[in-house]
Amino acid sequence: MKILGKNRGTNVPLSETVIELFIRLCGISSILFVFGIFFFVFREGADFLFGGLDLGQFLTSPEWYPTSLGNKRYGTLALILGTFSVTALAMLLAVPFGLGAAIFVSEFCSPKLRETFKIIIELLAAIPSVVWGFIGLTLMNQLIIKLFNAPIGLTMLNGSIMLALMSVPIIVSIAEDALKAVPDSYREAAEALGATRWQLIYRVLLPAAKNGLLAAVLLGAARSIGETMAVLMATGHSVNIPEGPLSWIRTLTATIAAELGEVARGGEHYQVLFIIGILLFTITFAVNLIADLVIKGIRKA
Amino acid sequence: MEKKKIEVSELRVRYGNKPALNGVSFDVYENEILGIIGPAQSGKTTLLKVINRTLELTRGTTVEGTVKLDGEDVHTITDVYGLRRRIGMVLPLPVGLPLSIYDNVAFAPRTAGPRKKSELDNIVERCLKQAALWDEVKDRLDSLGTKLSGGQQQRLTIARALSHQPEILCLDEFSIAVDPVTTMRIEEVLKTLRTEMTILLVTNLVQQAKRLANRTAFFLNGALVEIDATDVIFSDNPANQSTYDYVNGNFG
Numbered sequence: 001m002k003i004l005g006k007n008r009g010t011n012v013p014l015s016e017t018v019i020e021l022f023i024r025l026c027g028i029s030s031i032l033f034v035f036g037i038f039f040f041v042f043r044e045g046a047d048f049l050f051g052g053l054d055l056g057q058f059l060t061s062p063e064w065y066p067t068s069l070g071n072k073r074y075g076t077l078a079l080i081l082g083t084f085s086v087t088a089l090a091m092l093l094a095v096p097f098g099l100g101a102a103i104f105v106s107e108f109c110s111p112k113l114r115e116t117f118k119i120i121i122e123l124l125a126a127i128p129s130v131v132w133g134f135i136g137l138t139l140m141n142q143l144i145i146k147l148f149n150a151p152i153g154l155t156m157l158n159g160s161i162m163l164a165l166m167s168v169p170i171i172v173s174i175a176e177d178a179l180k181a182v183p184d185s186y187r188e189a190a191e192a193l194g195a196t197r198w199q200l201i202y203r204v205l206l207p208a209a210k211n212g213l214l215a216a217v218l219l220g221a222a223r224s225i226g227e228t229m230a231v232l233m234a235t236g237h238s239v240n241i242p243e244g245p246l247s248w249i250r251t252l253t254a255t256i257a258a259e260l261g262e263v264a265r266g267g268e269h270y271q272v273l274f275i276i277g278i279l280l281f282t283i284t285f286a287v288n289l290i291a292d293l294v295i296k297g298i299r300k301a
Numbered sequence: 302m303e304k305k306k307i308e309v310s311e312l313r314v315r316y317g318n319k320p321a322l323n324g325v326s327f328d329v330y331e332n333e334i335l336g337i338i339g340p341a342q343s344g345k346t347t348l349l350k351v352i353n354r355t356l357e358l359t360r361g362t363t364v365e366g367t368v369k370l371d372g373e374d375v376h377t378i379t380d381v382y383g384l385r386r387r388i389g390m391v392l393p394l395p396v397g398l399p400l401s402i403y404d405n406v407a408f409a410p411r412t413a414g415p416r417k418k419s420e421l422d423n424i425v426e427r428c429l430k431q432a433a434l435w436d437e438v439k440d441r442l443d444s445l446g447t448k449l450s451g452g453q454q455q456r457l458t459i460a461r462a463l464s465h466q467p468e469i470l471c472l473d474e475f476s477i478a479v480d481p482v483t484t485m486r487i488e489e490v491l492k493t494l495r496t497e498m499t500i501l502l503v504t505n506l507v508q509q510a511k512r513l514a515n516r517t518a519f520f521l522n523g524a525l526v527e528i529d530a531t532d533v534i535f536s537d538n539p540a541n542q543s544t545y546d547y548v549n550g551n552f553g
Binding site for chain 1: 355358382383384394398399400409412413464
């Protein structure tokens, strides 16, 4: 038997070393991929980002005219607000539904019903986003026109409903896991103290599972921010400062998807789209960082 | 010692097809400490769960026979949450709920209905003092109950069980995760509590029953083998040979 690696002096079989090396590689590769993607996106946009682009205008102007012949303007304020407003409204819809469903599945269902529910919820998560976009474009479009007497149904509300439907399964399955992870002894103790089911849930289970529940909500939000196809199809895809749920809007992601195929490689417009990519990167990074800090804060308290 | 607090008659409990209690009958008198001893799987915990009706939260259990509390069948009581608050329950492993020390103790009073802050403050202080924990935690009532040591958490559990001023206190092997010194402190607490309430003490330590209980019941395989004054159970000639073998450690 060969003596290898750090454990000099002890006999470590070759297979152990190979497996350890492989697992190490898997771990390191995920870091490499993230940096690789960031580097690529940054490289494509860097020239214009540091030479020519007015960053103040880029972030604060609502005027997005990248193809104007006389006066090209790259203002993404409307797109940023579009992304944030459609995500916020989607979370407003998805969080109560998702957490409610998770509580139902974990605390009120019989074991048989729970299995059925989980399968159905997983099915919901497996529906491709283009199908949601299609539903938004046809069914929900008509419904919103009829219900709100709106001239057109492809609005922020439409996109939000689609995003909510897509993030609910994520929220439900992660939140349900978090609730299931609360030890049964907590339930027994609270019940022995004469707590009703509802008192048990909001006095004991929700505080005990808050980290997991927060993670569920933030992952749902991350899904919404990053989603492209459904919002491209359902929100009207029109540059506009949103005024209410019935405004048509355009998001950062949809802009990249719709325009990248049409631009000259290496040109200003092309580079601006990559700068939007960097912006999206920064936003998701900030969301994750905040989530981390919040969870750490909760743990300390 | 004469008034019957709990009357158990012909109590049979099954988990699915597996019997846990096979027709058990006995009485518990007011203000006594009844020690309940017996090896694992003899139905001691099940008995406690029938009394405060938390057994029905487990799926697939069947209960026959009656348990009367002050002459009233517990299974006909409609306010089951009120019933559970009449009975303090201390479980084998200490369970500090993931709340502050203060909120742990104030939990049951709050579930019974909204209370004034000053009233809750009094309850928290009284119960923590009764459980011999007050001096150790009075300066950090806001910190998490789950961060206390095992022995402190168990005393917190006892304080919590006392918070709703129960008529009956059930302790299910409370000393299993507690060091001997703390165990002795809790035993002292129980001796003083005896004047205020009826105590059911399920224990694996037969010496604990000998130290504390007025009467002791010996359970074996879901049957009540013998119930008698503690002196008799621990004497050289209890009514049943297996009782003698168990308390003297010759069992199995």
